[in-house]
Amino acid sequence: MDFRTKVPIQDGAHKLEHAGGVFLIGSCFVENIGAKLEWFKFKNLQNPTGIIFHPSPIRRFFQRLSNEEKFREEDVFEFNGGWQSLEAHSDMRRDNHEECLSDLNSALKQSREYIQNTSHVIISLGTAWGYVYEGKDNIAANCHKVPQKKFTKELSSITEIINDLEVIDHSVSQLNKNASIIFTISPVRHLKDGFTENQLSKSHLIAALHQFIESSRSSYYFPSYEIMMDELRDYRFYAGDMLHPSKLAVDYIWELFSNNWLSKSSISLNSEIDKIQRSLAHSPRAENSTKHRKFLTNLQGKIEEIQKKHPEITFS
Template sequence: MKLQTTVPLIKFENPIDYQSKLLLLGSCFVENIGDKLKYYNFQQLQNPFGILFHPFAIENLVERAIENRNYQESEVFEQDGRWHCFDAHSANSATSKTILLQNLNESLEETKQQLEQTTHIIITLGTAWVYRDNKTKKVVANCHKVSQKEFSKELLSIEVIKNSLARLIELVHSINESAQVIFTISPVRHLKDGFMENQQSKSHLITALHGVLSSRAQSRGIYFPSYEIMMDELRDYRFYGKDMVHPNELAIDYIWEKFKSSWISSQSYTVMEEVDTIQKGLQHRAFNPDSEEHQKFKKSLQAKITYLKERYPFMKFD
């Protein structure tokens, strides 16, 4: 008896391995995947501008990075003792204008460097709803709790999203023709926009994205169905967090395993198991830290770390 529908997946060509260099951009769900990749010590850069929810914000970051357009004083502002930029998440805000501008421009440079050498770019789209600054008429990435009176809310049309995503792919390949772009739609429901509005938003993203991917060679962009896995395979509130909006740890682990089966090279699985053993060992808390047994455990763990770092010098273990 079959009690679950499953989304068909394939093992993609050009999979991710420990020689791959990854760039992850987009909504909070891309950070769920990014945290898994970080845990297993893959080479990756994750959201240098913080969480970016909509296509325009991601396109803007990539475009400014490639074009070396540094941020100027006129593009940042102070509110409640902190300095912000409408193009970046509040996690990137700073206590001074100088620090913020320095951080933003260093992140642009870091993004460009990663774009030039990346093998895989994972982009997660969260919403088609955006806020436009009434003064500048520019769509912002984050409102930073500025009064909603200062913005106009709008739903990006399918055609506008298609143009933005097509431009994004072209920008990436203008600086790195061989980079594999992996798109996914975030399974996080943006219910603050409303139930029907969230469905409308996701449908615009999905339709636009598939429209772009179907009009290009398959190698230029590929879709991973994280949204569909959450909606069709995990159709139960026990897979959501307490807010009933975000996937919980169990759901994230489930989708990660699906991503791993599709995108991670099977030749990397043994190394992943070695890394996992070390990570669990580092998290271990001994009842008696001074015991001979624990000292032997620490020595053995350090030997495993040394052996692994000899093969993969970029790995870091905290």
């Protein structure tokens, strides 16, 4: 007997290879998937302007890329002794506006060049709840601890989210018509919005994504949220905060993603890379022993063997 329901997953149309390159943007769940890609030595670029939860600022980011629209002085502001932008995470906060603008525009340039040569774009949507700063039209990527009274909280409609997704899709295709976009909804629960409000938010994202993908030729859906809610519906699969997926849950979601979106050759290569990575992380009891030196020689041989076939892969 099977005591759980398994989420059906559509097989990836365009498989991911190590050398193909992956651009990731969106919620903190991007960091979970990105860490796996990093471990297995896939070329990747993650959240160049920091974590973004809402589809609207993600749309704005891609618009800047496709239109080659730089950040300008009016796009940054000073607060609590630092300079930041409402379109970027606090990771981009700098001591002065020149440095802030320079780093934001460098991130745009890096992202544009990367996407033009990548095979896949992964976008993780976190919430449909957004905050609009007074006097502004766009939903903020981050509020930077500015007093909440300065913002209006709003729930984006399904239609508004679909419009965001269409712009994202169009912008990516302008940069790279061959890139496949994989959308997913973060399994992280945003309970600060409220229990019912979190479900309402996720339902808007799900409804919008599925309506959009039905008419898209290059966008696909991976059900991270559904896997967490249905297959892993137990608190033992959550981290200590009871909001984020645990390491075990992330490992399981990655396994399903790998089986459906990685090529057979990449899955096989991952097995070899994993062994090397674990060996590199090994802490020897006697670094100068003959046994350990032999271990290092064998390990270096395995690394060189992989690099002959895959020169794009490097081990630190």
